[in-house]
Amino acid sequence: MSEFRDWYNSVPFFTRHWLTYTIVLSLLGKFGIISYYYLLLDFERFAYNFQIWRPATALFFYPITPGTGLHFLINCYFLYNYSQRLETSIFAGKPADYFYMLLFNWVCCVIIGFVVELRFLMDAMVLSVLYVWCQLNKDVIVSFWFGTRFKAMYLPWVLLAFNLIISGSVMMELLGILIGHLAFFLLFKYPQEFGGPALLTPPAFLKQIFPDTRYMGGFGSAPQERAPTRPAGNVFGGHNWGRGQTLGGN
Template identity: 30%
Template sequence: MSSPAEYYNSLPPISKAYGTLCLLTTILVRVQILKLNFLYLYYPFVFKNFEIWRLFTSLIFLGPFSINFGIRLLMIARYGVMLEKGAFEKRTADFLWMMIFGATSLLVLSAIPMFNTYLLGIPMVNMLLYVWSRENPNAQISIYGLVQLRSFYLPWAMLALDVIFGSSLLPGLEGIMVGHLYYFLAVLHPLATGKNYMKTPKWVHKIVARFKIGMQANSPVRPPANNNTGTGPFRGRSYRLNQD
């Protein structure tokens, strides 16, 4: 059995980075290095006081240490990791672009009064869960060892559990909405029309290549030259969701 350090090092880069940021943020709030009113999204503070960091910090806070926090963190470690290692295998830039698209969509959605949400970490996790469920619709999932269901219904089951345990319906629903928007634009619409409006931008590929984050088999850009070797890991066949 691998050690915790070996398990952590084996995680794919984007899921690992996002989960780590969420955990560190909650730790910093718990030890009172960060205050909650420093993190939440409030657009008057963003635009009038130029507190731009709120656009980012609101996305990486899953709440204080609690059962709900643990469940969300485990969802990143399980479903985010399986998604990045499965449907997005060797497609780090595409996965990063999905996360950027999801975060941007949630920020825009939160600006609408009826969808206003101050903390967007839970919607981000629900977006990951929804996309994973669409990529693996027939997997069998056990909820607390009591109920077996197809993974296609898992996001809705988690939404129902949020309501049962007294949490707000809106954050989870926002995550499902954004996850469906991404899946429609990246998968369903291209399959139906042959047109892909969600092609990963070159600047995202350049970030992955420049910092050597994971691997992108269908990258249109090459990583910086390595004097020790004449090859790089960013070559290979093309994959769906990022075809011309």
Template identity: 30%
Template sequence: MPVGIEAWLWQVPPITRAWLALAVATSLAVQCQVVTPLQLYFSFKSAFTNAQPWRMLTTFFYFGPFSLDFVFHLFFFMRYSRMLEESSFANKKADYFWLLFVSSIMLLLLSPLFNLPFLSSSLAFVPIYVWSRRHPSIPISLFGIFTISAPYLPLALVLFSWVISGTWKAAAGDLIGCAVGHVGWFIRDVWAREMMGGNGVLGEAPEILKRIMGDI
């Protein structure tokens, strides 16, 4: 690995870095025919009835074969996950992990309802959505063509995903990710603070997780 790439990688915050590494490694494993997508997708029957629990994890790391859609999702997930982890969740690794963990559970429960075997792109839209709601006044230039305000970023990316994939079904997972991201943002930034006066169990990581990840 070139020194420049290695140095850049270690500048990426730990949660985003681990997710990025696992996503690239999973796609490489499929590309090299070490595993097949059929061994990675999630369904309740495969995970529980057939006793293949790893599918509850691998579904969040496979972004598909190397393609424009793969680069699109990986780039925007990495960019906004990193920005969110470096700003709102600076020195709060456990809280950021908890946000993604709770969002993952929600997506696993929604998966059968919308027939979504792979949930990587859905989860990737959670940090994009949360970042956009926490920075509402920031203008975003999309591909140097037009400028939008941050709250419209997730929907703009969903539409672009629809265009490059060619089918609305392919973008449905991204839209569901936005919905789950909205729930995560609402629980943490609206409901917990305004109605409870502080973060609840869904908005803040348990103390044991904070200790494990070195936040306290």
């Protein structure tokens, strides 16, 4: 138990809370402690019945069934792995900046979810964060099922193709890629390559709530290409499930 507590406390703040709320709320819905009907995204209930919690619960809740259990675990792994990498690398020492990016991605998920009548946002939100990491680490070599290896820039599209084969639907993946691309463009491409203002700079009150812990000179700059190293150990039954391995990996 102490080892689990040490590991849990070592997970970065926002990643830890995001993962915790997701697991707890999904299990509460799974065992019927809370009816999933009150957790899904529903514009009419949100707008006309003032059930304002729905955008948040739709993010954290995922319906766990015999057919979706494995997918839920994969999502949790990607959430933990890639959110943690972003939080401890490019956003290290800048908690308000990372929270503001998450907030932006979530708002985009909610708006699009209302428009296209999505009920759950976990898939799109997780893939949007994964996409940002992949764009910041384009040349990192990642490994997927059956030992396939490719650059991280292709990982979101591999996941899209994988889900197309498995479930026949890629709506969530396309939305996640779209939102992640928009966040990456506003955070890095637009101010650095086009000379525009930093549109996703967090407001002052967020900086007061989540103050910077230390200065990171490389913040806001996409990392340079780095040479790949030997693959790290496998996870999830012998497969790396998109885990990247390069020198200085996050």
